[in-house]
Amino acid sequence: MRAKFLKRGFTSEEMSLQITSMADVFIILLVFLLKSYASGIVQIQPSSGTHLPKAYALDASTEALKIEVSENSIQLEGAPVLPLKNFVFGPNDVLQNGVSQKLSAVFEKERKKQVYIAENNKDVSVDSKIILVADEKAPYQTIKTVLASAAIHGYTDFKLAVVKGD
Amino acid sequence: MRVTDDKKNQSKDFELNIASIIDCLTVLITFTLASASFLSIGILDAGVTAGGDMAKSDNLPEVFLTVDIKNNGFVEVTLHGKEKFLEKINPQNSKIDLGKLTLTLKNFKEKWKNVGSVTLLADAAITYQEVIMTMDEIRKTFSIVMLGGF
Numbered sequence A: 001m002r003a004k005f006l007k008r009g010f011t012s013e014e015m016s017l018q019i020t021s022m023a024d025v026f027i028i029l030l031v032f033l034l035k036s037y038a039s040g041i042v043q044i045q046p047s048s049g050t051h052l053p054k055a056y057a058l059d060a061s062t063e064a065l066k067i068e069v070s071e072n073s074i075q076l077e078g079a080p081v082l083p084l085k086n087f088v089f090g091p092n093d094v095l096q097n098g099v100s101q102k103l104s105a106v107f108e109k110e111r112k113k114q115v116y117i118a119e120n121n122k123d124v125s126v127d128s129k130i131i132l133v134a135d136e137k138a139p140y141q142t143i144k145t146v147l148a149s150a151a152i153h154g155y156t157d158f159k160l161a162v163v164k165g166d
Numbered sequence B: 001m002r003v004t005d006d007k008k009n010q011s012k013d014f015e016l017n018i019a020s021i022i023d024c025l026t027v028l029i030t031f032t033l034a035s036a037s038f039l040s041i042g043i044l045d046a047g048v049t050a051g052g053d054m055a056k057s058d059n060l061p062e063v064f065l066t067v068d069i070k071n072n073g074f075v076e077v078t079l080h081g082k083e084k085f086l087e088k089i090n091p092q093n094s095k096i097d098l099g100k101l102t103l104t105l106k107n108f109k110e111k112w113k114n115v116g117s118v119t120l121l122a123d124a125a126i127t128y129q130e131v132i133m134t135m136d137e138i139r140k141t142f143s144i145v146m147l148g149g150f
Helices: A002-014 A019-039 A101-120 A140-151 B002-013 B018-035 B098-111 B128-138
Strands: A065-069 A073-076 A079-083 A129-134 A157-164 B041-047 B063-069 B075-081 B085-089 B117-122 B144-147
Touching (some): A019 B018, A065 A140, A073 A101, A079 A101, A129 A140, A140 B128, A157 B128, B041 B128, B063 B098, B063 B128, B075 B098, B085 B098, B117 B128, B128 B144
Parallel strands (some): A065 A129, A129 A157, B063 B117, B117 B144
Antiparallel strands (some): A065 A073, A073 A079, B063 B075, B075 B085
């Protein structure tokens, strides 16, 4: 009995962690993560507090100007360009045709920049695409104002960013 | 001669120090997981029925369809152009009756086969989520949905 016990104790002392299989698992995990990390062509990262609506949609494979509408601001390519108060534009900012004067000026500047680049680089063309990243709670009035302000400067091909549903 | 044998034995006993590799992999995986976004973002195409280039008159459809989301879940499906038709869809538990909307649109598509797109309108207070949800539902019947109302 004693001999059997000692033998068992000796075996457990000699046991070592199978670190080779662990390395295999880690490598597979890393490859999988890196693959999924690289597959997203367009980086759309809504700012904190912005919840995108859910819908069945295609993969985000389009590169375009990104405009984000959140409760307190409008951001163009991640930089805040216009403050909002509970999704509402400032007083006297929205014209009768539904265009925001300040936002229109921002789009105009962006468009001029695109035209200048296109004029000086034949490989670049002026693009009408724009990706709208808006909070699910945003009223359609605000969305309409943003779209109208962009459309008058030639951004008419709208891409709406959504969270892909099941 | 014996020295040579010892050298041979030493080279056979050599083992790769895998613990440091594991350390590197662990750090890499942690970093990748921390920087990865688990939101799967998709894109919905939405042309705009205003602000673009002038449409060619030759290509204008005889009839066109609009879906108008009203407050409190009411929806109006209207056929404009050569023929006119209006169907009102009542809400279900104060929400848009998406099932009935799809059924109505399928009926429209069967009757007017040359209608290829739908213009989506909404009242000012309708949330973006409701617009997207309705757009998603319309896309089951009509692949092209354009935003309108401005």
